[in-house]
Amino acid sequence: MATTRQLADQPEVGALAPTSLGRMRLGTTALVLPASLFLLITFVYPVGLLLLRSVSFPTWGIENYATIFQETIYLRVLANTVVISGAVTLITLLLGYPYAYLMATGSPLTQRAMAFVVLVPFWTSILVRTYAWLVLLQRRGLVNRTLEWSGLITEPLDLVHNRIGVYIGMTQVLLPFMVFPLFAVMSRIDRSHLQAASNLGAPPTQVFIRVFLPLSLPGVIAGVLLVFILSLGYYITPALLGGPRDIMIAQLIQEQIGEFGEWGIGAALATVLLIGTVLLAALLNRFIKLDRIWGGQT
Amino acid sequence: MSSGSGIPAAVAGHGDLQIRNLRKTYSNVIAVDDVSLTVHQGEFLTLLGPSGSGKTTTLMMIAGFVPPSGGTIVLGGRSLTVLPPHKRDIGMVFQHYALFPHLTVAQNIAFPLEMRSLRKSEVERRVQAALDLVRLPDFGARYPRELSGGQQQRIALARAIVFEPSLLLMDEPLGALDKKLREHMQLEIKTIHHDLGVTVIYVTHDQEEALVMSDRIAVFNHGKIEQLGSPSDLYDRPATPFVADFLGESNFIPATVTAVEMHGLRLRYDRADLVANVAPAVAVGDNVTVTVRPEKTLILPVEAPGSERIGRENWICGTIADVVYLGESRKYLVHLSGGVTLIARQQATSIDMPMLQPEQEVVVGWHANDCVVLPGQSEAGAEVTSAGAEAREMTTRGVA
Ligand SMILES: Nc1ncnc2c1ncn2[C@@H]1O[C@H](COP(=O)(O)OP(=O)(O)O)[C@@H](O)[C@H]1O
Ligand SMILES: [Mg+2]
Numbered sequence: 001m002a003t004t005r006q007l008a009d010q011p012e013v014g015a016l017a018p019t020s021l022g023r024m025r026l027g028t029t030a031l032v033l034p035a036s037l038f039l040l041i042t043f044v045y046p047v048g049l050l051l052l053r054s055v056s057f058p059t060w061g062i063e064n065y066a067t068i069f070q071e072t073i074y075l076r077v078l079a080n081t082v083v084i085s086g087a088v089t090l091i092t093l094l095l096g097y098p099y100a101y102l103m104a105t106g107s108p109l110t111q112r113a114m115a116f117v118v119l120v121p122f123w124t125s126i127l128v129r130t131y132a133w134l135v136l137l138q139r140r141g142l143v144n145r146t147l148e149w150s151g152l153i154t155e156p157l158d159l160v161h162n163r164i165g166v167y168i169g170m171t172q173v174l175l176p177f178m179v180f181p182l183f184a185v186m187s188r189i190d191r192s193h194l195q196a197a198s199n200l201g202a203p204p205t206q207v208f209i210r211v212f213l214p215l216s217l218p219g220v221i222a223g224v225l226l227v228f229i230l231s232l233g234y235y236i237t238p239a240l241l242g243g244p245r246d247i248m249i250a251q252l253i254q255e256q257i258g259e260f261g262e263w264g265i266g267a268a269l270a271t272v273l274l275i276g277t278v279l280l281a282a283l284l285n286r287f288i289k290l291d292r293i294w295g296g297q298t
Numbered sequence: 299m300s301s302g303s304g305i306p307a308a309v310a311g312h313g314d315l316q317i318r319n320l321r322k323t324y325s326n327v328i329a330v331d332d333v334s335l336t337v338h339q340g341e342f343l344t345l346l347g348p349s350g351s352g353k354t355t356t357l358m359m360i361a362g363f364v365p366p367s368g369g370t371i372v373l374g375g376r377s378l379t380v381l382p383p384h385k386r387d388i389g390m391v392f393q394h395y396a397l398f399p400h401l402t403v404a405q406n407i408a409f410p411l412e413m414r415s416l417r418k419s420e421v422e423r424r425v426q427a428a429l430d431l432v433r434l435p436d437f438g439a440r441y442p443r444e445l446s447g448g449q450q451q452r453i454a455l456a457r458a459i460v461f462e463p464s465l466l467l468m469d470e471p472l473g474a475l476d477k478k479l480r481e482h483m484q485l486e487i488k489t490i491h492h493d494l495g496v497t498v499i500y501v502t503h504d505q506e507e508a509l510v511m512s513d514r515i516a517v518f519n520h521g522k523i524e525q526l527g528s529p530s531d532l533y534d535r536p537a538t539p540f541v542a543d544f545l546g547e548s549n550f551i552p553a554t555v556t557a558v559e560m561h562g563l564r565l566r567y568d569r570a571d572l573v574a575n576v577a578p579a580v581a582v583g584d585n586v587t588v589t590v591r592p593e594k595t596l597i598l599p600v601e602a603p604g605s606e607r608i609g610r611e612n613w614i615c616g617t618i619a620d621v622v623y624l625g626e627s628r629k630y631l632v633h634l635s636g637g638v639t640l641i642a643r644q645q646a647t648s649i650d651m652p653m654l655q656p657e658q659e660v661v662v663g664w665h666a667n668d669c670v671v672l673p674g675q676s677e678a679g680a681e682v683t684s685a686g687a688e689a690r691e692m693t694t695r696g697v698a
Contacts (some may be wrong), residue, residue: 193398198383199362200384201413203382288693
């Protein structure tokens with residue numbers, strides 16, 4: 001993005017542009033062609049079909065969308081999806097930020113150990129992990145027994161088949177997607193900026209608030225975006241660890257299409273999910289001026 | 299230089315910076331080795347030395363970012379060693395400026411003032427005064443990345459002095475600028491130093507920069523101060539072969555002391571008798587090194603009339619090995635019969651001045667006042683010559 005700005009600032013470069021840009025465009029086209037074709041076949045085509053079905057099944061019209069936005073059951077699921085995704089994003093941010101901070105400021109050995117710990121869950125399938133949580137969190141599970149044994153509680157807690165279970169399960173799965181963007185940005189923060197702040201009279205808390213935190217914002221935005229968008233489409237974890245009140249949109253889509261054959265409603269829900277996701281990414285990108293913050297990083 | 303500047307001409311009530319036996323060792327390196335140094339209030343002192351000689355480490359210990367392994371640092375009677383960096387009240391210009399990229403120029407300069415809880419109106423006034431001082435009065439609203447290297451340098455300087463520290467540290471602040479801009483900024487920094495009366499400790503590996511800017515120079519080598527003195531002290535009276543070679547070019551002639559007299563020495567190199575108007579602590583029979591600057595020598599064809607030799611006591615015969623044309627001067631490499639190669643530099647005072655040719659037999663002469671005698675023999679000198687050449691080469695390549 002800095003390059004485009006430079007180009008715009010310099011008329012002499014602009015004068016050169018037509019030929020060199022033209023040549024570049026040709027080369028770029030050749031390079032992105034295979035990937036574009038792949039996306040066209042595996043993404044654009046099925047998504048197009050889906051869009052079509054949402055307005056054509058069972059009859060032409062927008063009645064599927066009307067249904068979604070009028071009946072409480074659908075509205076509640078939409079609200080659930082946003083609330084759960086938002087909460088999971090917040091929890092992963094609160095846990096991930098200090099974790100990434102320690103990782104970025106630690107020795108190389110600390111960094112490797114901490115990265116390993118975050119990555120371990122990736123080595124097992126999401127289904128296995130979710131069932132493991134089920135075993136751990138149930139009323140007679142390890143967590144409840146340990147708490148009872150230690151005397152902290154007398155009655156077992158309901159940790160699963162409710163919102164808490166969904167939060168625990170999703171947080172664990174999504175934490176790495178928060179930690180790694182944060183870590184990537186934090187480890188690039190120039191130490192001399194922190195030293196300069198300190199030299200200019202800032203005590204450690206002020207160094208953090210006035211310099212480290214703002215410089216780490218691109219990582220926060222990237223992590224929040226990534227986790228929130230991934231959360232929106234979550235299916236297995238809420239299905240297994242949540243209760244009947246914790247249904248998210250992906251479950252509803254599967255239910256409508258898989259169980260009731262309601263292709264129209266299902267497709268309309270999927271379209272809403274897709275549009276919501278795209279709008280979100282675009283909005284965040286626009287409001288937070290990513291290029292400004294990222295431009296300042298180098 | 300600016301009207302109504304909010305920065306007073308001198309910060310009174312603070313005294314000298316005293317560094318005593320300062321040391322820093324890393325697991326296997328001694329970065330700073332027993333450095334003692336007093337910097338006077340208002341002085342411009344330069345730490346000069348090749349890359350890796352411990353300049354930055356010394357500066358970082360003064361600023362508080364590197365804990366010393368031993369020794370004390372006292373500023374104005376107050377021990378700094380126990381103070382965290384944010385309480386030291388020392389201004390610093392970092393090597394790559396370290397301007398906050400997410401803050402505007404004005405916010406950058408306001409930062410130290412806000413940390414000191416100054417009133418908003420006072421902050422604004424001082425920020426503007428600092429911007430005026432570095433002659434960028436209208437740049438407050440820009441972001442650092444919208445500035446050229448030289449402008450960033452000035453803003454970093456403005457930010458480092460806006461809170462009126464009594465001591466200003468600068469670590470190779472001009473290293474990233476091109477030659478022309480660097481020379482311009484050298485003058486500007488000197489002007490600001492003069493106007494503010496702030497004590498400056500300036501780090502550079504560029505000997506020319508050090509000579510131009512400093513009141514005194516501390517020459518660093520392997521973590522130690524090799525020599526401390528004014529630019530002319532160091533240039534005209536180097537205490538060690540390293541200093542003689544690091545500051546400018548020098549010739550090293552191994553010689554033996556034949557007589558110690560009241561005002562100087564008599565020496566012998568090969569078949570030549572030499573005199574030097576210096577009296578270092580040496581005895582007859584000692585092996586020493588005579589150093590003389592190339593520009594202090596006169597080179598003549600061997601057949602030149604004796605009248606031309608008048609005024610210079612020392613003459614050595616040799617053969618020209620190479621001639622380098624340098625525009626305003628000519629540089630001759632002269633092989634002496636004893637195996638040493640001398641460099642002689644002659645100003646081209648007139649276009650008609652005849653150029654001596656390779657293979658020509660010549661005599662090279664210099665005044666007894668213009669040479670320095672250093673204890674120790676030539677191997678040291680030869681070794682230092684290559685080390686110095688390496689350092690200079692790095693200087694020109696701009697390696698920090
Ligand atoms: N953090 C560190 N760990 C290990 N060695 C270091 C460290 N910092 C500096 N050194 C070593 O100390 C010596 C002096 O370094 P420095 O003060 O940066 O030199 P200069 O600024 O003169 O180039 C060098 O040999 C360098 O490798
Ligand atoms: Mg350095």
